[in-house]
Amino acid sequence: MKKFFAQAYLWVVLIVMYAPIIVIAVYSFTEAKVLGNWTGFSFNLYKSLFQGGAGQALTSALINTLIIAVISSTCATFLGTFAAVGIFYTRHKFRKNTMNALNNIPILNPDIITGISLFLLFVALGVNQGYVTICLAHITFCTPYVVLSVMPRLHQMNPNTYEAALDLGATPHQALWKVIIPQVRSGMIAGFILAFTLSIDDFEVSIFNLGNNGLETLSTFIYSDARRGGLSPELRPLSTLVFVVVLLVLFVVNIYNARAARKKQ
Amino acid sequence: MKITRFLNKRSSLGIPYFLFMLCFVVAPLVIIVFFAFTDGNGHLTFDNFLRFVSNPKDLNTFVYSMVLSMITTLICLVVGYPIAYILSDSRLCKSQVMVILFIMPMMVNVLVRTLATVALFGWLHLPLGEGALIFGMVYNFLPFMIYPIYNVLNKLDKSYIEAAQDLGANPVQVFLKVVLPLSKEGIISGVMMVYMPTISTFAISELLTLNNIKLFGTTIQENINNGMWNYGAMLAVVMLVIIMVLNMFDKSPEEGGSEMGGLV
Numbered sequence: 001m002k003k004f005f006a007q008a009y010l011w012v013v014l015i016v017m018y019a020p021i022i023v024i025a026v027y028s029f030t031e032a033k034v035l036g037n038w039t040g041f042s043f044n045l046y047k048s049l050f051q052g053g054a055g056q057a058l059t060s061a062l063i064n065t066l067i068i069a070v071i072s073s074t075c076a077t078f079l080g081t082f083a084a085v086g087i088f089y090t091r092h093k094f095r096k097n098t099m100n101a102l103n104n105i106p107i108l109n110p111d112i113i114t115g116i117s118l119f120l121l122f123v124a125l126g127v128n129q130g131y132v133t134i135c136l137a138h139i140t141f142c143t144p145y146v147v148l149s150v151m152p153r154l155h156q157m158n159p160n161t162y163e164a165a166l167d168l169g170a171t172p173h174q175a176l177w178k179v180i181i182p183q184v185r186s187g188m189i190a191g192f193i194l195a196f197t198l199s200i201d202d203f204e205v206s207i208f209n210l211g212n213n214g215l216e217t218l219s220t221f222i223y224s225d226a227r228r229g230g231l232s233p234e235l236r237p238l239s240t241l242v243f244v245v246v247l248l249v250l251f252v253v254n255i256y257n258a259r260a261a262r263k264k265q
Numbered sequence: 266m267k268i269t270r271f272l273n274k275r276s277s278l279g280i281p282y283f284l285f286m287l288c289f290v291v292a293p294l295v296i297i298v299f300f301a302f303t304d305g306n307g308h309l310t311f312d313n314f315l316r317f318v319s320n321p322k323d324l325n326t327f328v329y330s331m332v333l334s335m336i337t338t339l340i341c342l343v344v345g346y347p348i349a350y351i352l353s354d355s356r357l358c359k360s361q362v363m364v365i366l367f368i369m370p371m372m373v374n375v376l377v378r379t380l381a382t383v384a385l386f387g388w389l390h391l392p393l394g395e396g397a398l399i400f401g402m403v404y405n406f407l408p409f410m411i412y413p414i415y416n417v418l419n420k421l422d423k424s425y426i427e428a429a430q431d432l433g434a435n436p437v438q439v440f441l442k443v444v445l446p447l448s449k450e451g452i453i454s455g456v457m458m459v460y461m462p463t464i465s466t467f468a469i470s471e472l473l474t475l476n477n478i479k480l481f482g483t484t485i486q487e488n489i490n491n492g493m494w495n496y497g498a499m500l501a502v503v504m505l506v507i508i509m510v511l512n513m514f515d516k517s518p519e520e521g522g523s524e525m526g527g528l529v
Binding site for chain 1: 273274275276277278279280281282283285286289290291292293294296297300344347348351352354356357358361362363365366367369370372373374375376377378380381382384385387388404407461462464465466467468471472482485486489494497498501504505508512
């Protein structure tokens with residue numbers, strides 16, 4: 001009985017949680033301008049998403065989003081991994097604590113503060129905002145998560161292997177790349193994926209650091225489109241696609257992780 | 266020779282990130298505070314703060330945002346705690362997939378989720394406004410409440426519960442005197458993870474209330490967009506101070522962060 005109520009509660013909340021996106025997905029297969037009118041099944045909205053005038057702006061926003069995410073998550077992964085190694089091997093207590101505290105600032109700061117503070121920095125320096133500034137901004141809020149993903153791997157590592165490599169004649173550089181990096185690789189990959197999703201997902205930092213040269217990411221495009229004309233019908237297939245792709249990727253990754261974790265046990 | 270040895274030390278690998286953070290984390294915060302306490306010509310002034318305190322419109326928005334965020338956080342806690350509890354109890358829910366289903370929406374774009382909520386309200390012919398805003402915020406941030414509480418409950422040593430039962434506690438007592446106190450940390454980080462983004466959000470309120478209700482985040486954004494950098498910076502500093510005060514209650518920010526880091 002208790003189990004029945006528990007399960008019922010879970011399902012009710014799940015249905016409410018997923019209801020909005022289900023409604024959008026269903027109505028993405030009809031042409032009506034206003035959501036809620038069913039004018040027969042059609043793929044036309046999906047077609048016009050990738051062809052018409054709105055489609056072109058949308059495609060370029062999508063490409064921008066992906067390029068920015070690749071650049072910033074790659075930079076964040078390397079910067080963050082080296083930083084994690086650096087922090088881990090710092091014996092100086094004060095320096096270590098300072099680094100950890102600084103690393104936590106972008107995580108704790110609300111996005112709007114990160115966005116505005118970087119915007120004011122670029123204004124104060126007289127830098128024109130565009131691709132470079134938005135990538136720097138994304139690296140700023142992604143790197144802390146990479147550091148936090150790599151750190152636990154360093155703790156698990158056998159501390160003697162690095163010394164052993166040095167004793168066997170490896171240079172510090174070789175020892176880093178051949179001993180430490182391979183052992184923290186899973187943390188780096190987790191950090192990269194997290195940075196990538198954070199970057200794609202970001203709206204509040206992006207909107208302040210895009211500049212006004214017409215550069216748009218997916219989120220800012222949706223925002224300005226929704227603001228301009230109320231909801232244009234093409235947003236329905238777009239939201240559906242974004243939702244389905246993200247959910248599928250996350251679902252597969254999580255199932256894979258859960259299986260791997262079970263195997264280890 | 267000395268320089269190469271210094272650069273070869275592993276602890277030196279943190280130097281690039283340290284410099285990066287000085288430029289893009291510390292300097293921006295210093296600049297935001299500088300802007301907040303100066304006028305357009307760079308002269309030191311408290312006018313921005315006085316202007317905020319003497320401006321009933323912005324002050325009202327500020328208080329309203331705080332209250333609305335509290336309501337949202339409370340609803341998330343009331344709805345989310347039982348979910349986390351059920352998910353962590355293997356007798357009530359065996360499936361790992363269920364956990365993933367509850368946590369996944371966290372990773373989908375906030376704007377996409379908000380647009381979906383707008384669509385749902387339109388479909389049900391419900392008016393957009395305060396109710397829609399609260400629903401939208403709960404909908405957006407519920408996973409952030411469930412996840413940390415679930416994590417703590419999942420690690421909770423079940424023998425405490427058995428011990429309490431053996432010693433004659435009834436189920437209500439077990440919950441109030443054992444489970445609840447032991448999950449305090451999860452509740453605190455859940456409350457932080459919901460409350461902090463809700464007070465700073467701006468796009469959600471615009472879309473869900475057709476721009477009728479302004480939140481504090483919107484006020485900040487409007488001022489920055491309209492070139493009122495000094496006043497906007499002051500409003501941001503006000504928010505920053507609140508966040509800092511709230512963070513004092515959360516003793517383990519690092520742990521909260523690494524919990525987030527563990528989720529892909």
